[in-house]
Amino acid sequence: MLYGGLDMAERTPPTRPPRYHESKMIIGKVVGTVVTTISHPHYKNRRLLVIQPLLLEGETADEDFIALDNTQAGIGDTVLVTREGNGARQALKNPDAAVISVIVGIVDSVHVGY
Secondary structure, three states: OEEOOEEOOOOOOOOOOOOOOOOOEEEEEEEEEEOOOOOOHHHOOOOEEEEEEOOOOOOOOOOOEEEEEOOOOOOOOEEEEEEOHHHHHHHHOOOOOOOOEEEEEEOOOOOOOO
């Protein structure tokens, strides 16, 4: 069968655009807070925290990022962050929230076995 002048077997599938961040869940450490005088209404009564991703040996360091706090985390806490818009909106129970990264849990301990 021809498709656009090409046989279907010869047609190359469209390539998927690169994703902003392949990992959906990240373990990180809270290293700071963000103070704003004006913020989006969806951020009302929630803090913005600076997260430094924790890495395994040999991984390249990602830059720090900002996440909306949904857990009462504080500086020095190890946290679990969702970095995917739909998951973040579900965690906030707001399908229209203008948010990508949300802290969804505080991590008590991490054990990595090889």
